[in-house]
Amino acid sequence: MKKVCNAYDPTEAHIIKGVLESYGIKAEVQDDQLHNLVAGIGYTEAVIPTIWIFDDRQYDEAQGILDEYEKxxxxxxxxxxxxxxxxxxxxxxxxxxxxxxxGASRSP
Ligand SMILES: [Zn+2]
Incomplete structure (x- = not known):
């Protein structure tokens, strides 16, 4: 297991997971459960969802895909x-x- 990136929220985390898996890289989202548990208290860095890949050898490939995704x-x-x-x-x-x-009107 190797962490490839952080996501802004659980929804994005699952989109990223889907992108990686569309390239044949098996991925997993972690921490999104915790996210819900602390929703009433506020977000901390510890509960930002993270995306992990199962096969460390695919790390470089995964980073390349994520760069493209971000772009x-x-x-x-x-x-x-x-x-x-x-x-x-x-x-x-x-x-x-x-x-x-x-509230200003759109300029021509
Ligand atoms: Zn304005």
């Missing part, structure tokens, strides 16, 4: 940003016709 995720985030508020410079997506941050 794709960033690209998607970038695509969603359609316009920048002229008064506060916050970025908004197409779905917003007014700035989500300060």
């Amino acid at each position: 794709k995720k960033k690209d998607q985030t970038r695509d969603e940003v359609i316009w920048v508020c002229s008064s506060c410079q916050e970025e908004s997506t197409e779905a917003f016709t007014e700035c989500w941050n300060c």
Whole structure:
């Protein structure tokens, strides 16, 4: 067993596990149960879900796949940003016709 990365939340952890397994790398999510147990108290680093692979020899391959996954995720985030508020410079997506941050109308 070898840890390949941390996830932001259990949902993402399971997405990453699915991505790895689609490449034939057997993976497991740990700590997501604990996540629920402490939900009322708040999150600590100890309960951030982690993704582990069973075969240590696939570690480098797994890292490569995760790099690609992160890159794709960033690209998607970038695509969603359609316009920048002229008064506060916050970025908004197409779905917003007014700035989500300060309420200014979308600039032409
Ligand atoms: Zn604004």
